[in-house]
Amino acid sequence: MTNGIQVYGTDWCGLTFGVREYLTNSRIPYDYYNIEQDEQARDFVLAMNDGRKRFPMIVVEERVLTSATLNELQKTLEESRHGV
Numbered sequence: 001m002t003n004g005i006q007v008y009g010t011d012w013c014g015l016t017f018g019v020r021e022y023l024t025n026s027r028i029p030y031d032y033y034n035i036e037q038d039e040q041a042r043d044f045v046l047a048m049n050d051g052r053k054r055f056p057m058i059v060v061e062e063r064v065l066t067s068a069t070l071n072e073l074q075k076t077l078e079e080s081r082h083g084v
Contacts, residue, residue, distance in 0.1 A: 009056035
């Protein structure tokens, strides 16, 4: 993991696409993990969600967001920048 933000999801998921598009358009660097192609990423998502595949799952530094809205993501990013 090279960035403070990781996005876990699938290429076909519209919500995952929306999160990735938002981060890209905002010029916020992130790492993307496709849970259908990356076994470790899938296992991590399952471990963090009581054995369920919930995506997009977003990790901002050490905070885990599942099924977050863009507003929740924006708030978390702002808190992260300000050290809250």
